[in-house]
Amino acid sequence: MDFSKSTPDVSDVQDALILFADVIDSSKYSAVLGMMKYAERLLTLQKLFVKLGKTYFPTKDNIVSYYEVEARGDEGTIFCIDPDIEPADLVFKTLQFAYELKARIGLLWRFEDIGEVSAQTMKIGVGIHFGKVALITKIKIDEKGLPRSVIEGIEGFSINYGKRVESCSRLGKYSKVFLSKTAASLLDGYPVVLSKHAASMKGIEPSEEIYEVRSAFFEIMPLDPAGFDSEIFISTYTTNAKELKLVNEPWLKGLIISVLDSRLRAAKTDSLKSDYSNKLLELAWMKPSEDDPILLFWRAKECGEKGKHTQMLAYLKQIVELYPDFVHARKKLVKACWEVANKTSIRAEWVLARDIADEFLCRFSSYLSDEEKKYFEEIIQSTLKASTN
Numbered sequence: 001m002d003f004s005k006s007t008p009d010v011s012d013v014q015d016a017l018i019l020f021a022d023v024i025d026s027s028k029y030s031a032v033l034g035m036m037k038y039a040e041r042l043l044t045l046q047k048l049f050v051k052l053g054k055t056y057f058p059t060k061d062n063i064v065s066y067y068e069v070e071a072r073g074d075e076g077t078i079f080c081i082d083p084d085i086e087p088a089d090l091v092f093k094t095l096q097f098a099y100e101l102k103a104r105i106g107l108l109w110r111f112e113d114i115g116e117v118s119a120q121t122m123k124i125g126v127g128i129h130f131g132k133v134a135l136i137t138k139i140k141i142d143e144k145g146l147p148r149s150v151i152e153g154i155e156g157f158s159i160n161y162g163k164r165v166e167s168c169s170r171l172g173k174y175s176k177v178f179l180s181k182t183a184a185s186l187l188d189g190y191p192v193v194l195s196k197h198a199a200s201m202k203g204i205e206p207s208e209e210i211y212e213v214r215s216a217f218f219e220i221m222p223l224d225p226a227g228f229d230s231e232i233f234i235s236t237y238t239t240n241a242k243e244l245k246l247v248n249e250p251w252l253k254g255l256i257i258s259v260l261d262s263r264l265r266a267a268k269t270d271s272l273k274s275d276y277s278n279k280l281l282e283l284a285w286m287k288p289s290e291d292d293p294i295l296l297f298w299r300a301k302e303c304g305e306k307g308k309h310t311q312m313l314a315y316l317k318q319i320v321e322l323y324p325d326f327v328h329a330r331k332k333l334v335k336a337c338w339e340v341a342n343k344t345s346i347r348a349e350w351v352l353a354r355d356i357a358d359e360f361l362c363r364f365s366s367y368l369s370d371e372e373k374k375y376f377e378e379i380i381q382s383t384l385k386a387s388t389n
Helices: 026-033 035-056 087-110 157-171 181-185 230-236 250-266 270-284 293-305 309-322 327-344 347-363 370-388
Strands: 009-023 066-072 075-081 124-141 147-155 177-180 192-201 205-216
Touching: 009 026, 009 035, 009 087, 009 147, 009 157, 026 035, 035 066, 035 075, 035 087, 066 147, 075 087, 075 124, 075 147, 087 124, 087 177, 087 205, 087 230, 087 250, 124 157, 124 181, 157 177, 157 192, 157 205, 177 181, 181 205, 205 250, 205 293, 230 250, 250 270, 250 293, 270 293, 293 309, 293 327, 309 327, 327 347, 327 370, 347 370
Parallel strands: 124 177
Antiparallel strands: 009 075, 009 124, 066 075, 124 147, 177 205, 192 205
């Protein structure tokens, strides 16, 4: 049989990661910049999107997985199916890509003279969705001469929905990185704080629940510290971060903390470690009125490391009160309460630790690892014994 003439076929339905990113208000900038200058900017964006996209989503065998990274005009898209990656990890990885993309394009556009339009006003909006798609497959001959069914593309409502989520990014006031309700639900327990919006989606729903990323922390930022232009990226978002007033962008606070923390953990000398540690502290304690959840979380972490447990507890309480959906901080609060209770015999913290632990075990056990469940159960048993003595 001549498989070279086989036609595409719809073979299955699977979950896929859908990302759309484009320039917000692109027509306005096209008019101000002029055709040539605007085209140059779009070419810069397209090249960066594909290069960075393939760093995060390298091509795999399209037999069971599917990776598509494309950029055209003022838009970039990523479609991904990978059964080897947990859906929650895939969504979080995509969120990190969006953050690094926005940070890198900000650097590339920052120093260009564009007359009346500030480089900082040209923004990228991102929409992320996770949902069902139909697989378009075709029979091809592999390197062993055997026929294999490979995924050539995907189709379905989820793609349209992902685009609608991206269009809602215009409503954002933090990162302009938006997640569908489905994608957002997968991030419970990750160091991400979301802000809920109700938005009209043309042709879908008059009022749909979607989420904007308010702040996030990433353990390795950039993803490839030895990769392209990473030296410039790292130096800008560490050494020059405060001088460039980058923290005026709310979402950049979490990104800068992520870069500094990554560099601190990777530092080979005491001098470098001290340098990055000082920069972290300077950023985290820059102003007393700070309300960014990642910066507040860093303050709590630093207080705990210095043995200032009651201060750590105060910051964790503040985070949970301001951002009750920040599950990562709520779990840390249980441990902090328990440690303070054991060290100082403060009965209020003892009870608070028991109550929050009980709430997690009874109501939100899916957010806990087996080790955390065991730890929380021990807290409850200890409080029960203490109450009978």
